[in-house]
Amino acid sequence: MKARVHITLKNGVLDPQGKAIQHALDSLGFDGVDDVRQGKYIELDLAETDKATAEANVEEMCKKLLANMVIENYSIDIE
């Protein structure tokens, strides 16, 4: 079973890397990009076969290590 975790900065938290990407896009001539937020993508291969259990486990992983709950949000896709 595969879990895909997306980690993004919370709204309101300054994202200097996102700003740098936006600036670079702008200088390449891509107009109309109002904002860029960058984050992390983590893919996990899990031995667990029960989807609900896997989701609960990955949720625990996010809270304990993968995301910093002070500044980041996470979302989990399991398949």
Next chain:
Amino acid sequence: MKSAVVTFPASNCNRDMFDALEKITGERPHEIWHQDTEIPNVDLIALPGGFSFGDYLRCGAMAARSPAIKAVAAHAERGGNVIGVCNGFQVLTEMGLLPGALMRNRSLKFVCKTVQLKVENADTTFTNAYSNGQVINIPVAHHDGNYFADDETLARLEDNGQIAFRYVNKAGEATADANPNGSQHNIAGIMNERGNVLGMMPHPERLIEDEQGGRDGRGFFESIINSLN
């Protein structure tokens, strides 16, 4: 004063911290490896600067989950003194011993220079050898020193006098130009509410004797010694 320095893979200021503590206290600190589960009974545990575990995932995140950290948390819980410098500060926030988080510098640049710090509260375990409002020179060297906390947390830090050091200009003003990393409220170092845990991005251990270009960092360690007497 008995002390211990915890080293993680890719810590690179552990030796500086070790030497500073040895020179100032006259006693050799205990060397603790991140896999050690016990730390001897000491007056101070120091988490040094560096790039623990390569700073993969987030700065300090993996160090904050290493075996030795449980002993650090237990020491803090008992009221023991803990300091974290640079990466050590990042570890303390990742552990939850200090509020907030340290993010990529606003400039996106690694900043390595000497900055001015204002001693915001000289009535603490870590600052009593300085005077209130004193401006000191301390080096910084970091990529992720941009202190972030929500408004409520910042207000609490301000109201409780938990901000130990702030980045200022030579005139002692906390301006945007004097802020090397974009930290909220120009915060360079904070303490927990109980006052026994301090984290700071600048490196006092790098400025303790004239050969290093100054002695302004010395007061930080002398404060801790004073507070034990």
